[in-house]
Amino acid sequence: MTAKAADLQSLERDLSARIAAASDDASLEAIRVEALGKQGSVSALMKTLGSMSPDERKQFGPKLNALKESVSEAILAKKAAFAEAALEAQLKSEALDVTLPPVRPRVGTIHPVSQVMEELARIFGEMGFTVEEGPDIETDFNNFTALNFPSKHPAREMHDTFFMNATDEAGARKVLRTHTSPVQVRTMLKQKPPIRMICMGRTYRCDSDSTHTPMFHQIEGLVIDETSSMADLKSVLIAAIKAYFEVDDVRLRFRPHHFPFTEPSAEVDVGCDRSGGQIRIGAGADWLEILGSGMVHPNVLRNCGIDPEKYQGYAFGMGIDRLAMLKYGMNDLRAFFDADVRWLKHYGFSPYLLPGLAAGVG
Numbered sequence: 577m578t579a580k581a582a583d584l585q586s587l588e589r590d591l592s593a594r595i596a597a598a599s600d601d602a603s604l605e606a607i608r609v610e611a612l613g614k615q616g617s618v619s620a621l622m623k624t625l626g627s628m629s630p631d632e633r634k635q636f637g638p639k640l641n642a643l644k645e646s647v648s649e650a651i652l653a654k655k656a657a658f659a660e661a662a663l664e665a666q667l668k669s670e671a672l673d674v675t676l677p678p679v680r681p682r683v684g685t686i687h688p689v690s691q692v693m694e695e696l697a698r699i700f701g702e703m704g705f706t707v708e709e710g711p712d713i714e715t716d717f718n719n720f721t722a723l724n725f726p727s728k729h730p731a732r733e734m735h736d737t738f739f740m741n742a743t744d745e746a747g748a749r750k751v752l753r754t755h756t757s758p759v760q761v762r763t764m765l766k767q768k769p770p771i772r773m774i775c776m777g778r779t780y781r782c783d784s785d786s787t788h789t790p791m792f793h794q795i796e797g798l799v800i801d802e803t804s805s806m807a808d809l810k811s812v813l814i815a816a817i818k819a820y821f822e823v824d825d826v827r828l829r830f831r832p833h834h835f836p837f838t839e840p841s842a843e844v845d846v847g848c849d850r851s852g853g854q855i856r857i858g859a860g861a862d863w864l865e866i867l868g869s870g871m872v873h874p875n876v877l878r879n880c881g882i883d884p885e886k887y888q889g890y891a892f893g894m895g896i897d898r899l900a901m902l903k904y905g906m907n908d909l910r911a912f913f914d915a916d917v918r919w920l921k922h923y924g925f926s927p928y929l930l931p932g933l934a935a936g937v938g
């Protein structure tokens with residue numbers, strides 16, 4: 577074997593060992609430049625071909641070409657192996673376990689009052705009621721006069737009602753509405769019967785203890801058409817209260833009462849059990865007052881431009897905060913409005929479980 581052939585063999589061994597040992601693309605590229613680049617060891621040998629005798633060239637040329645080819649093939653093969661390993665590693669790092677449960681972002685909780693409003697909107701919505709709104713600052717006419725309150729009625733006195741300094745067009749001081757009933761007036765003034773609506777919102781009275789706050793929430797209901805009767809009022813309220821408390825044997829007691837805006841009027845009590853210091857709706861021999869109701873007074877219809885000879889209907893009003901306390905077991909109303917995040921975490925509801933046909937009402 578000629579010296580050149582021996583050189584060639586050792587160069588081939590050396591290069592293939594180094595290619596095999598290369599650990600990344602960069603070191604592979606360095607080997608390629610060292611061997612096959614312009615100044616590379618294989619290229620240098622190629623240059624010697626010109627000065628060889630024809631015999632030498634015949635013997636040496638093909639070997640050199642074969643070396644060049646096998647080195648570049650080995651480098652390409654190694655590069656392909658690196659690329660495959662990199663892809664493998666990337667796929668592994670991006671692997672998704674699609675069998676894991678979805679991760680829900682934390683977005684706080686829904687306040688019990690909002691939750692109950694949502695429940696009531698669904699319940700009455702399914703019974704064909706639309707939802708109306710009115711402002712917190714009301715005229716004396718909408719809050720009292722149109723609702724047939726006599727001018728000397730105690731609710732008009734300073735210790736019950738928050739009066740604003742501003743006066744309305746009639747020169748009367750505006751009020752923070754003391755109930756949601758003025759929305760009855762607003763609805764009748766803007767819409768002809770048939771009317772079938774509820775309204776929910778904030779109401780205000782000068783009052784504060786563990787079951788009263790100066791601001792609280794009410795729901796109002798109003799149905800006006802040519803035939804609706806006390807019997808319809810009863811069946812709607814019984815169905816709504818059963819759906820709300822999710823108890824089948826809810827008992828309601830309609831007790832004669834007086835409101836200026838209804839005649840006849842009834843307060844409604846729900847059957848409960850008070851033993852053990854807790855109120856349980858459904859079972860037991862006790863009663864708890866939860867709402868006021870009645871047939872809309874002809875004077876109210878007249879005040880709102882509706883002919884009482886042709887139209888009649890019923891109305892009802894309930895405290896939303898009280899309904900929330902009874903269903904979800906809170907006993908101090910003041911905590912509702914403290915904005916204490918620990919209380920909200922404990923009593924709040926998941927925004928992902930808003931009431932509806934699929935999730936159930938509560």
Ligand code: DAH
Pocket residue numbers: 754755756757796797835837838867868869870890891892893894
């Ligand atoms: N507005 C009354 C209150 O705040 C509740 C009420 C009673 C509303 C009878 C009504 C009703 O619509 O018919 O005490």
